[in-house]
Amino acid sequence: MPYNPQGSHEREGRIVVYRARFLRLLNWPKPLRDQLILELPTLNGLRTHEVATAEVRHVDLEHGDLEVLDSKKYQFYTIPLDYGVGRHFQQYFTQTGITEGLVFRAGWKAGRRSEGPLSDSAIDYIWVCGA
Numbered sequence: 001m002p003y004n005p006q007g008s009h010e011r012e013g014r015i016v017v018y019r020a021r022f023l024r025l026l027n028w029p030k031p032l033r034d035q036l037i038l039e040l041p042t043l044n045g046l047r048t049h050e051v052a053t054a055e056v057r058h059v060d061l062e063h064g065d066l067e068v069l070d071s072k073k074y075q076f077y078t079i080p081l082d083y084g085v086g087r088h089f090q091q092y093f094t095q096t097g098i099t100e101g102l103v104f105r106a107g108w109k110a111g112r113r114s115e116g117p118l119s120d121s122a123i124d125y126i127w128v129c130g131a
Helices: 019-027 032-044 047-054 082-095 119-131
Strands: 009-011 013-015 067-071 076-080 105-111 112-116
Touching: 032 047, 032 082, 032 119, 047 119, 082 112
Parallel strands: none
Antiparallel strands: 009 013, 067 076, 105 112
């Protein structure tokens, strides 16, 4: 299959995604919260549930580390934080004033603020709308 930086192709049940598509998605203007939700999987390799359950106390900006709850093994492990993601976390915490609890909260439910984690479908929506 020839290289095509314009998109992805499906052949024989295989999906090929090109780096140029991710770079375009990451560089597209969007709210900082959505930017982080896209950067964590693409630049730090997090799964959807790991993004949804990330807590402020697990983000160590001083050392550039992130404690991640493995969504399959249910154990924490430490990964190095991408420099750009770390800068965005710092900006996000400053903008929102979040100092504890979940990094990304669900939002509004039944007319009141929900403190629960984002659902998988909410994260999927950000990916679809950002693409």
